Amino acid sequence: MIEAMNAPIATHLAATSRLDQINDDDPGFGDIFSDHMFQVDYRDGAWRDPRIVPYGPFEIEPGALCLHYGQAVFEGLKAFLGDDGVVRVFRPDRNAARLVESCRRLCIPEIDPGVFLRAIDELVRVDRRWIPARRGRALYIRPLIVATEANLNVRPAREYRFFIMTSPVREYFTGNTVHLKAERRYTRAAPGGMGFAKTAGNYAASLLPGAESQSQGHDQVLWLDGVSHRHVEEVGQMNIFFKVAGKVLTPDLRGTILPGVTRESVLTLLQEDGVECEARRIDIEEILRAADEGTLEEAFGAGTAAVIVPVGRISVDDRTIEINSARPGPLALDLYRRIVDIQRGDVPDDHGWNRIVR
Numbered sequence: 549m550i551e552a553m554n555a556p557i558a559t560h561l562a563a564t565s566r567l568d569q570i571n572d573d574d575p576g577f578g579d580i581f582s583d584h585m586f587q588v589d590y591r592d593g594a595w596r597d598p599r600i601v602p603y604g605p606f607e608i609e610p611g612a613l614c615l616h617y618g619q620a621v622f623e624g625l626k627a628f629l630g631d632d633g634v635v636r637v638f639r640p641d642r643n644a645a646r647l648v649e650s651c652r653r654l655c656i657p658e659i660d661p662g663v664f665l666r667a668i669d670e671l672v673r674v675d676r677r678w679i680p681a682r683r684g685r686a687l688y689i690r691p692l693i694v695a696t697e698a699n700l701n702v703r704p705a706r707e708y709r710f711f712i713m714t715s716p717v718r719e720y721f722t723g724n725t726v727h728l729k730a731e732r733r734y735t736r737a738a739p740g741g742m743g744f745a746k747t748a749g750n751y752a753a754s755l756l757p758g759a760e761s762q763s764q765g766h767d768q769v770l771w772l773d774g775v776s777h778r779h780v781e782e783v784g785q786m787n788i789f790f791k792v793a794g795k796v797l798t799p800d801l802r803g804t805i806l807p808g809v810t811r812e813s814v815l816t817l818l819q820e821d822g823v824e825c826e827a828r829r830i831d832i833e834e835i836l837r838a839a840d841e842g843t844l845e846e847a848f849g850a851g852t853a854a855v856i857v858p859v860g861r862i863s864v865d866d867r868t869i870e871i872n873s874a875r876p877g878p879l880a881l882d883l884y885r886r887i888v889d890i891q892r893g894d895v896p897d898d899h900g901w902n903r904i905v906r
């Protein structure tokens with residue numbers, strides 16, 4: 549299996565580029581895909597034929613197991629073009645490791661992290677001109693594995709396709725805060741479920757709660773645990789942080805929470821700063837109490853797409869609390885700036901987080 553995986557990546561370049569479709573004033577957010585994609589197929593017990601081909605539709609059997617039973621896992625990460633002209637991918641080794649964990653949960657044959665990294669290197673190099681240069685913008689990288697075998701039995705497929713596409717994205721950070729609705733009814737993930745895996749099904753399950761919260765005037769769902777609907781878990785598709793009386797709190801990873809690379813980076817930076825951090829269960833009542841006592845200083849979400857999203861209001865049942873007068877807090881702003889600085893190479897990469905694409 550390793551032998552087939554380590555085969556050289558064949559490259560078939562697109563005859564023409566679609567780069568001129570990008571609006572320089574606003575590249576959008578995953579609306580236009582770059583000229584090329586990476587593909588490798590799993591059959592007869594091995595990943596075979598790694599290749600870079602022009603981005604475009606491919607055929608899939610209507611009986612493909614991913615379409616019926618959701619056997620699909622994905623990743624999300626970004627490449628940046630610094631003012632020094634260097635291309636950097638932020639912590640792709642963490643995404644490679646997480647993809648292995650997601651594969652295990654969904655009975656998908658693992659992708660060797662070395663192959664994952666090499667595929668991203670080559671794809672980003674081929675579509676280097678697609679990486680937006682302006683601060684805040686990036687080339688979003690979306691790796692995805694789907695079961696392609698046509699069969700109606702509920703069992704792990706014997707055939708898969710792993711592919712990677714990229715798309716230039718605008719800065720997500722607007723300086724506005726978001727209004728969350730603590731979700732007492734719907735559940736994102738349950739103990740023993742797939743919450744720690746980055747899988748299509750988790751996102752499908754979040755659509756209706758998301759739409760309902762927006763129709764009620766909120767921006768995103770604050771997920772509570774699936775058993776008691778009391779303990780805070782995540783926000784939308786991000787990890788959540790609170791600053792209470794000088795201390796930073798985030799839920800601990802207990803199988804129902806996606807182990808975010810941004811979450812891990814935030815915790816590392818804060819711990820180095822000597823900020824006291826606690827990863828533990830957080831009862832939503834504790835947050836309401838802190839708001840009452842005036843010790844709830846900040847709340848923010850953390851994830852690759854937005855980096856940091858400051859939270860201005862949280863509605864819990866019939867109550868709405870306001871945080872930092874619904875303005876972005878200093879900690880959220882500082883973390884945002886520092887992480888972007890590292891990603892763009894504006895400051896030394898002391899942690900070795902950036903993978904440089906030559």
Ligand SMILES: *Cc1c(COP(=O)(O)O)cnc(C)c1O
Pocket residue numbers: 624746782784785786787806807808809810811850851852853
């Ligand atoms: C991807 C994701 C995150 C954020 O992870 P990052 O690695 O920081 O992008 C958080 N929660 C969910 C549910 C996710 O799918």
